[in-house]
Amino acid sequence: MLYNKLIHTYKTKKLKKTITLFLLTCFFTIQTISLNTINATPNISAQSAILIEASTGRIIYSKNADEKNYPASTTKIITLIVALENGNLEDIVTVSQKAAFTEGSSLGLDVDEKLPMIDLLYGIMLLSGNDASEAVAEHISGSSEKFAELMNQKAKSLGIKNTHFANPHGLHNDNHYTTATDLARITAYSYKNPLFTHIISTIKRDMPYRPKEGDREIYNKNRLLYYYDGANGVKTGYTDTAGHCLVAGAKQNNLQLISVVFNSETVWEDSEALLNYGFQEIKPYQIFKKEDTVDEIKIFLGSSSNVKVSTTKDIIIPTLTENEKNEISIKKDLPSFMFGSVKKGEKLGTLTITTKNKETITSDLISTEEVKSIFSFGYISDIFSLAFSKITRIFT
Numbered sequence: 001m002l003y004n005k006l007i008h009t010y011k012t013k014k015l016k017k018t019i020t021l022f023l024l025t026c027f028f029t030i031q032t033i034s035l036n037t038i039n040a041t042p043n044i045s046a047q048s049a050i051l052i053e054a055s056t057g058r059i060i061y062s063k064n065a066d067e068k069n070y071p072a073s074t075t076k077i078i079t080l081i082v083a084l085e086n087g088n089l090e091d092i093v094t095v096s097q098k099a100a101f102t103e104g105s106s107l108g109l110d111v112d113e114k115l116p117m118i119d120l121l122y123g124i125m126l127l128s129g130n131d132a133s134e135a136v137a138e139h140i141s142g143s144s145e146k147f148a149e150l151m152n153q154k155a156k157s158l159g160i161k162n163t164h165f166a167n168p169h170g171l172h173n174d175n176h177y178t179t180a181t182d183l184a185r186i187t188a189y190s191y192k193n194p195l196f197t198h199i200i201s202t203i204k205r206d207m208p209y210r211p212k213e214g215d216r217e218i219y220n221k222n223r224l225l226y227y228y229d230g231a232n233g234v235k236t237g238y239t240d241t242a243g244h245c246l247v248a249g250a251k252q253n254n255l256q257l258i259s260v261v262f263n264s265e266t267v268w269e270d271s272e273a274l275l276n277y278g279f280q281e282i283k284p285y286q287i288f289k290k291e292d293t294v295d296e297i298k299i300f301l302g303s304s305s306n307v308k309v310s311t312t313k314d315i316i317i318p319t320l321t322e323n324e325k326n327e328i329s330i331k332k333d334l335p336s337f338m339f340g341s342v343k344k345g346e347k348l349g350t351l352t353i354t355t356k357n358k359e360t361i362t363s364d365l366i367s368t369e370e371v372k373s374i375f376s377f378g379y380i381s382d383i384f385s386l387a388f389s390k391i392t393r394i395f396t
């Protein structure tokens with residue numbers, strides 16, 4: 001299988017150079033988009049698909065995106081973020097008999113085997129371990145059914161309305177479904193978690209193999225990570241009923257794109273075509289750089305008469321046309337003035353950027369410097385020290 005060839009290549013000493021040469025030979029033969037048609041709307045085989053820009057949720061491409069589908073193992077995207085938000089990564093998880101014998105893709109966990117939670121999370125996302133998914137769900141919630149309730153609560157909190165989860169692994173259940181739109185939104189939310197992003201973009205992980213000696217070497221099943229420029233996630237999936245599914249992510253020029261394809265005959269080619277299309281169509285427009293001065297606030301009774309405020313991150317809007325740059329609304333929610341002291345890095349307000357299509361990006365606005373109250377001991381001490389210094393110079 002092509003996946004096995006990729007893993008074999010990765011294990012060689014030459015790593016990046018070998019991977020590049022190997023993939024230039026193998027993958028260029030399966031490209032479905034010619035240079036002459038790269039800007040054309042992708043013609044994909046997937047029954048349902050979507051491509052979005054993650055920070056704003058802007059839809060770049062859509063095909064039956066609100067149609068209900070069985071997500072198979074792409075379910076594990078929400079399994080991971082729910083586990084990260086509700087579990088303790090330092091916990092040791094004991095594998096139950098039910099977990100060890102969960103059907104489908106597996107890490108080969110043994111009954112009563114004990115593993116750190118964090119290792120199981122890597123096993124869920126890299127090797128798509130259904131046994132690991134079941135073990136984590138049972139550890140956090142007592143049962144996979146109760147864990148599914150947490151999954152549904154998380155989806156609801158994100159405004160997801162056409163999705164219902166019945167288990168943490170994605171094995172077929174008539175009451176376990178989602179849409180391309182919903183899963184893309186869940187994934188975009190999850191990308192905000194740095195550990196989520198790190199796990200899904202990891203190619204190889206050594207896991208302890210207990211009670212046996214040695215480690216398990218696990219490799220990510222997501223082929224795009226091995227050759228696609230900027231690929232950084234996220235999850236494969238397959239069941240007989242769902243067909244081949246893939247949620248793919250890639251970041252180029254500070255733009256994070258997410259594609260979702262369900263029931264595709266050419267899942268890798270479809271996903272690559274969508275990402276190529278997105279990066280050709282969408283251009284980044286930087287409004288503010290992190291720590292740029294956005295505004296100033298008047299300070300009364302302080303060591304300074306004003307304080308500068310900045311964003312906590314780069315503010316980049318994905319644009320399709322030059323005209324869109326002139327149709328961006330910038331709203332700063334800041335006090336007109338403040339009294340006394342301000343700490344450096346203190347949150348003072350919020351910045352909201354809204355595009356013509358009502359897509360929004362928000363950022364906290366923080367102080368870039370410290371301002372002391374004129375009544376504080378530190379400020380009074382500074383004044384006396386300065387005065388004493390000047391007097392000393394006069395008489396010496």
